[in-house]
Amino acid sequence: MREFGEFANIDVDRFLNGVESQIARTGRLREDVAGLVGRAQDEDELVSVEYTTEGLRALDIHPKAMRLSSSELAEKIKATLQDASQDLQTRVNAVMGEVFGEEMNPMRFVADPEAAMSQVKSAEATYKRTFEDVMGELDRIRRGLE
Structure with a gap:
């Protein structure tokens, strides 16, 4: 009987430990x-922002900022909020890199959708090969039973 590639040599305990480890890391x-x-x-240190995954947490406006026009102050607030959001994104990327490793960090696909599509196509090709191998083996078994 032909082996099922790597499936025949799977260490189930190691696999389950890996799954449990992944759940703990998540x-x-x-x-x-x-x-x-x-x-x-x-x-100018007139506007300070703190931003979390839940949104804006703190917005501090220095009294000197009141000397600005409303449109200038609005632009400072928007730009600083954008910078705080980007800082949060950088921190999230770093944590995900620590947990998953840089190679498997899902956040890297946000900035590079072509890499994500490449991974999907590679997984699809692997699935198709495995499916064809399994179906071929099942067909061989069926013919042997006839």
Whole structure:
């Protein structure tokens, strides 16, 4: 009887331990990300922002900022909020890199959708090969039973 490639040599205990480890890492990731805060301050130190996964957490406006026009202040706030959001994203990427490793970090696909599609196509090709191998083996077994 032909072997099923790597499937015949699977160490089930090792596989299950790997799954349990991945679940634990995902739980840790959820806790770590929930505690992250992105921070930013404009170059004049008039606007400070803290941003979390739940949204804006703090917005501090220095009294001197009241000397600005409303449109200038609005632009400072928007730019600083964007910087804080980017800081949070950088922190999330770092935590995910620690948990999953840089090679398997799912956040790298956000910036590079072509790499994500390449991974999907590779997985699809592997699935098709495995499916064809299994169906061929089942067909061989069926013919042997006739």
